[in-house]
Amino acid sequence: MVTSTSKYQYITCDPQKCIGCQICEYVCSYTKTGEYNTYRSRIRTVRVEEVLMTAVACRTCENAPCIIACTRDALTQDPETGVIRVDADRCDGCAWCIEACDFGAISINPLTKLAEICDQCEDEADGPQCVKWCPKEALELTTPDRRAQRARHKLATEDLLGS
Amino acid sequence: MYGYSGRILHIDLTDRKTWVEKKPESWYKMYIGGVSMASRLLWENIEVGCDPLSPGNPICIANGIFAGTPVPVGGKYGLASKSPLTGFIGDSLSGSWFSIALKRATWDGLVIHGASESWVNVFVDDERVQFRDATQLLGLDTFETEEAIREEMGDDQVRSATIGPSGENMVRYANVTNDGRQAGRTGHGMVWGSKKLKALSVRGTHGVTVADPDTLMQLSFDITQAAQGPHTSKYRLLGTATNVLNMNRLGLLPTRNFQEGVFEDAELVSGEYLDAHHKVKIIACAQCPIACEQMSAVKTGPYTGAMTGIEYECLFSNGPNCGINDMRAVIKLIDLCDRSGMDAMSNGVIVSWTMETFERGVFTKEDFKCKKYPEGFEPYFGNGEAAVTLTEMIRDREGIGNILAEGTRRASAQIDAERGTETYKWAMNIKGLENPGYDARGLKTFSVGLAVGTRGGCHNRTAAYDPDIKGRVDRFSIDDTRGKLARSTEEYAAVYDTLPLCKFIRRCFTGKADRAGAWPTIAKLINATTGWDYDYDDVELIGERAHTIKKAFNIREGWTRADDHLPYRWHHDPMTKGPSAGHVVTEEELEYLKDLYYEAKGWTNDGLIPKQKLIDLGMDDVAEEIGV
CATH class of the missing domain: 3.60.9.10 (Aldehyde ferredoxin oxidoreductase, N-terminal domain)
Structure with missing residues (x-):
């Protein structure tokens, strides 16, 4: 399984909790474009079987392959937050960043033909809107460290309670 | 726009x-x-x-x-x-x-x-x-x-x-x-x-825009949050399958082709049993924050691997109604219907009709010869493998499946014509559509709601069971309020079916599912989407117009008062067990209820729509064609 390589925060989805409703995609596209359009969402849901589903957004990798792949230096990473920004003047929509991303977390805007990447709603006072709206709390803004802590807690609880 | x-x-x-x-x-x-x-x-x-x-x-x-x-x-x-x-x-x-x-x-x-x-x-x-x-x-x-x-x-x-x-x-x-x-x-x-x-x-690649996005987002967020609370817990936790035990307690769970209303093994085909033994995951339709689909799998026995979402209607019809107490066979039957693309509700009722017809000696083993069982098989009540095989034969129109694929009304008519029998007496349909999972002998308001339904035996187009089950009226007797109730509940349902909104959200607007609780918020949602200025009365009219255009269609296709009927069994065969035993809906009762209903609708006693009524609804061209 591909996991994050990041020290930064990123948006993750718990596939056990995800119900496949796509509300994250509606809210993302509305926040970024003023329209509801899952083709314009920077978080993407995927359902491979009836009961296997999740959502994927940028994992803010360190040494991000998308940045390395970009031949026009259009992508840069914020050293504080890890958010990857697209310089619209430099991007020509060649899609090498899309091919480089192991998570399938980058998409091309069908209108402008330029790359779009999750920025964790850094302009929104209450943080990522997909996380705010997710009806089953499947989405969260987290780091690998915090996920590891939780995994240890869960393991300990199961061992102690035997459930 | x-x-x-x-x-x-x-x-x-x-x-x-x-x-x-x-x-x-x-x-x-x-x-x-x-x-x-x-x-x-x-x-x-x-x-x-x-x-x-x-x-x-x-x-x-x-x-x-x-x-x-x-x-x-x-x-x-x-x-x-x-x-x-x-x-x-x-x-x-x-x-x-x-x-x-x-x-x-x-x-x-x-x-x-x-x-x-x-x-x-x-x-x-x-x-x-x-x-x-x-x-x-x-x-x-x-x-x-x-x-x-x-x-x-x-x-x-x-x-x-x-x-x-x-x-x-x-x-x-x-x-x-x-x-x-x-x-x-x-x-x-x-x-x-x-x-x-x-x-x-x-x-579709275009974005969707609305008239007032700020209002729409706020309303939608609040409803999404409310949909995680007690107003939807029935649907989120066990799903509608929880109705099995509820209906069984009321003596309304159709059992062995609607012969009885209590099933001795109801526990084994209940939502609770499903949750404990078969549940894989609960999933949602797109755009739904509730998630009601109880995905359930078979993990042992010959049907291992079958998996589908289980809801009450398909569960009653393929389970208790066929006398089947093995949840694995029920899941297999519903999965088979879903994959084959056929109505699992109707399927359970045609299989149960076949089983009763066999047990009464009209059908014999020889009638059921097929590739899988060249000598035939015996589809007695409770025989899950027989039900699965019948469903496969129906899907492929193989052997007797070719007759059963015609549904209960046509299949019984064909058998009766060929063999001089009276199997129509246990063909459980209204207007040819197989009945849903509530026995109307113990739900008198619902009985008229079903009989007058424009698409036949359907619980989704009328909520007339609601006052019966909630105890707002005596469910075993009739009085002159029932026509108005039947009208009110069908037009309420028609509002949801027209927008459409799934009815499972109905309590999430204000906590109350009635018109006063829902219509004002629905009007706000319509206005924020379209820029119109709809109010409570406009929402109410949506339901009446929706129902009227469907009725007008039926009238133009030759509908008469006699088409608003109930199955023979509900008039003549009382159940013998449980809290609803001893009751039937007599033909006199039904005719009286129909009188009341047509009057409540503002129609003629023949069930036709006066011209003026249609003009008042703004449907002048319809008035021209079918108004009286």
């Missing part, structure tokens, strides 16, 4: 051509969407009096007003054709992605005319329409067909409504399926099969 594009796409399968019809805003304000707009499109486009399987019977699809927005549970579309099962209106709803793709392709509705000479997949790709050869899709089940099309197109956002093998084989109660959801009842899959339409695929 917000919420609509103002355009209906017409597709002619015979000549393989398309044209666009523009509709004025006033037309949308009358018919809104869902089953109402689909029924209106059918009213406008059908050849009156045609055979439902002829090219003159169009497939009419109408999108929902809220599809493609974050309004919870608004991702639904309506589908209407003349029903091959009833000969009257066949109007269905289905949820999930298909409606959303259609909205983003900017079509308010589709009308598919004619019939194709060869099997076709119609692909609506935003503005363009392709007629694609569907030969390679034949024989694939509903899930496989959708995946094969997405694979072919190379885009996982292509959404398809399809028919399965039973639609190809023209089973009379075949369904149309999209995204694992069904536009069920009334046999749409047979209509699609008659046109050689294997699939209708849509890709």
